[in-house]
Amino acid sequence: MLKPKASPLTFPRLLLTGAAGQLGQEMRPRLKAYCDVLRVSDQKNLGAAQLGEEVQITNLANASDMQSLLTGVDAVVHLGGISTEQAWEPILASNIVGMVNLYEAARLQGTKRIVFASSNHVTGFYQQDEVIDTKMPPKPDGFYGLSKAFGEDLAEMYWARWGIETVSIRIGSALPAPKDRRMLSTWISFDDLERLVVAALTAPIVGHTIIFGMSDNQTSWWDNTHAKHIGYRPLDSSDVFRHEVEARQPHIDRHDKAALYQGGAFVKVAPHGE
Ligand code: NAI
């Protein structure tokens, strides 16, 4: 956790969705330094409200509940949703219907800034020897990546029509340490993720900006040239884990599609039930 500072750029009420998830649990204590009240929400149990928190159990797919969730909210960090390749139905409910409900509620309740947890799987079918930027066309690697591409297009439409600003963060791999050689390029530390989320919340003008979420890794496939106005400066790097990770995975199977494409194993996952 970064040393909380008395940031002049605090929000009266900040909403964190997906607060019971892996990243939500990391961001929940961190985001308190940037708001007066942190409203935390998820469909799962969130425990008791801590000092400065409001807890609201809400299903993203329920439109009327989402109106209530967004009441009085100045900005949103939207981590809620299905976070892996799954069958279409749950993805449709949480990531498509849930996203429309979020933006409709933001529009009607007057919320003006959203940080959306998109994913590198929007561009998962680019190859690992290609460097891509955020103006290049999406190449989703499954229903999950496709739902995140929809979310980015929805954010763009709500900016154009209603002036709601969004930073769509195509998060790479956010976890304590990279697990394999692919993650040496895609990894982002929790501290860098906090830096990126805060930059996305506080940059003066963002419109709808897409940015890749990775630490300052020696190898990278992602060019954030078009997102420099966000002011994200990673301070961590997967390089400190490189020797250990390469020793664990010395050989790459070039016939394995997971080794060829940026989406890794996601490009091979069949929807559940097959
Ligand atoms: P997670 O699966 O641990 O957390 C997601 C949370 O959303 C869960 O607590 C779940 O209960 C909640 N949720 C799902 N559907 C819901 C619904 N209909 N209503 C209310 N809550 C619902 O995922 P994680 O790893 O914490 O990721 C957070 C976000 O970041 C997700 O949107 C994911 O797609 C995105 N992301 C995460 C990456 C990572 O490395 N962890 C990488 C790229 C994107």
Ligand code: 15L
């Ligand atoms: C994601 O979008 C997932 O939510 C996360 O669990 C990881 O699989 C990550 O992508 C990744 O590509 O490593």
